[in-house]
Amino acid sequence: MNPRFAWARQLAAFAVFLSVWQAVGHAGWLNPIYAPTPGQIGAALIELFGSGRIWTHLEATFGAALAGLALGVVAGILLGVLGSLVPFVAELLEPVMTLLNAVPRVVLAPLFVIWFGIGVASKIALSFILVAVLIFFTVFTGIRQVDRKLVERVLTLNGGRWALVRHVYLPSVAAWVLGNLKVAVGFAFTGAVVGEFVAASRGLGYLLSFAQSTFNSALMLALVLLIMVVVLAIFAIAGRLEKHLLRWK
Amino acid sequence: MSYGGEPVLEGASIVVGEGQFVSLVGPSGSGKSSLLRAVIGLQQPLEGTVEREVAPSEVAILFQDDALLPWKTARDNVALGLTLKGVRRGRALEQADVWLERLGLGSFGHRFPRHLSGGQSKRVALAQVLAREPKLLLMDEPFASLDAIVRTRVIQDVASLVEREHISVLLVTHDLEEAISLSDHIYLLSRGPRAHVTRDYPMPLPRPRDPVRARTHPAFAALYEKIWNDLSHEVDRV
Ligand SMILES: Nc1ncnc2c1ncn2[C@@H]1O[C@H](COP(=O)(O)OP(=O)(O)O)[C@@H](O)[C@H]1O
Ligand SMILES: [Mg+2]
Numbered sequence: 001m002n003p004r005f006a007w008a009r010q011l012a013a014f015a016v017f018l019s020v021w022q023a024v025g026h027a028g029w030l031n032p033i034y035a036p037t038p039g040q041i042g043a044a045l046i047e048l049f050g051s052g053r054i055w056t057h058l059e060a061t062f063g064a065a066l067a068g069l070a071l072g073v074v075a076g077i078l079l080g081v082l083g084s085l086v087p088f089v090a091e092l093l094e095p096v097m098t099l100l101n102a103v104p105r106v107v108l109a110p111l112f113v114i115w116f117g118i119g120v121a122s123k124i125a126l127s128f129i130l131v132a133v134l135i136f137f138t139v140f141t142g143i144r145q146v147d148r149k150l151v152e153r154v155l156t157l158n159g160g161r162w163a164l165v166r167h168v169y170l171p172s173v174a175a176w177v178l179g180n181l182k183v184a185v186g187f188a189f190t191g192a193v194v195g196e197f198v199a200a201s202r203g204l205g206y207l208l209s210f211a212q213s214t215f216n217s218a219l220m221l222a223l224v225l226l227i228m229v230v231v232l233a234i235f236a237i238a239g240r241l242e243k244h245l246l247r248w249k
Numbered sequence: 250m251s252y253g254g255e256p257v258l259e260g261a262s263i264v265v266g267e268g269q270f271v272s273l274v275g276p277s278g279s280g281k282s283s284l285l286r287a288v289i290g291l292q293q294p295l296e297g298t299v300e301r302e303v304a305p306s307e308v309a310i311l312f313q314d315d316a317l318l319p320w321k322t323a324r325d326n327v328a329l330g331l332t333l334k335g336v337r338r339g340r341a342l343e344q345a346d347v348w349l350e351r352l353g354l355g356s357f358g359h360r361f362p363r364h365l366s367g368g369q370s371k372r373v374a375l376a377q378v379l380a381r382e383p384k385l386l387l388m389d390e391p392f393a394s395l396d397a398i399v400r401t402r403v404i405q406d407v408a409s410l411v412e413r414e415h416i417s418v419l420l421v422t423h424d425l426e427e428a429i430s431l432s433d434h435i436y437l438l439s440r441g442p443r444a445h446v447t448r449d450y451p452m453p454l455p456r457p458r459d460p461v462r463a464r465t466h467p468a469f470a471a472l473y474e475k476i477w478n479d480l481s482h483e484v485d486r487v
Binding site: 147149150152153154155156157158159163167168171175247248249 | 289291305306309310312314316317318319320321329330333334361362363377378381
């Protein structure tokens, strides 16, 4: 088999799978409460976009995820750099971060709802904490592993402290953060959607919990599909960005 | 010179005259690298002094590992050596191009280090330090990682460049042929700890000199034999 046409075979297999699923559902062999047909899922998707009610939810989820991502990356870098520069800060931060890293951080979602209410703040907080811990460890361990030879090279070219930061430390930190960008994006959306799922009045996570409470599995699967597509699209953008900025690798 | 325990080097007195090419050979671990690191100021000697008649910014060092910044192109790496010396960026880039050209890398300036071969990367590192117009060039086994042909070519280029620019050189090497064919003077370091200079040999081969032709000079074999015996004696000593 020609490996170049793997995608064509995958597509064909997927089409066969969908057709069989549709046919079996049509024949009445599937309980629509558990397993709606692809046609029903498609109809649910079309209804979401056709009625235009999806936009406010997409906006809410995107807003929370991107805000959490941005704040989390900034805080993670600042804390990571501070921790590497000031031993006292490292002593305080490391146990807290290790603890936060050890538990699945989404368990904080109900607590954040109590603290920050059911509005967007609790979703941003969850996204933020997921991303910030990841980036903190990326930067904190990364700075310790900066290539000693590069540091000595800049020193022997009469580079001072500032030159070291600018030409060695900053690019190294940027490389590690970019290398983890996809994971961070995934975390940010997980935080937003889980936060909405727990308590919210808007967002994809809210729609999911609505679909669950009304036993609307066609809507549920339509949303799962939509979330997958959204995250994959953002992965693709993050991947392009990473590839361009890390083209020296 | 010491790292806390017994002194690594003791009484290692080496003189590099202006425009002279001096090599330092000796057993592994005798402190050759430590000595170079002390001269460039990466390490403080416990006692004793490093006397330089040149300013710190006029001393350059090359290691076995080129340590080019991976996120900068060859051209930017060379220019960095100049901007860190206070040259403004536009001028630094011009000079970088001149030196890359001189080292036969005119069309490789835009490449990142990952996309350079061992020999090309070595030449970029050379351009980086030579563009700074150093008075003293320190080299710590810089050619050890290159394969034989590339190595010979790079050595020829280094020899002619330092001769032309009148740069003083202190080379640490494991390779006696390399040391004899390049040097005006060779120092032999004893086995450490407390390593010291046990012998030193003036090299009678005439200048200007091609390091490949030098190997066929009538005096070469006898010099090699003599220094080799002394070096083996140091390595085998218990
Ligand atoms: N950073 C260091 N800390 C402690 N000991 C070191 C350090 N660097 C080198 N040494 C020791 O100093 C001695 C000389 O090392 P080095 O200068 O690298 O020798 P050479 O270059 O001649 O092989 C060795 O015994 C080595 O183990
Ligand atoms: Mg050494």
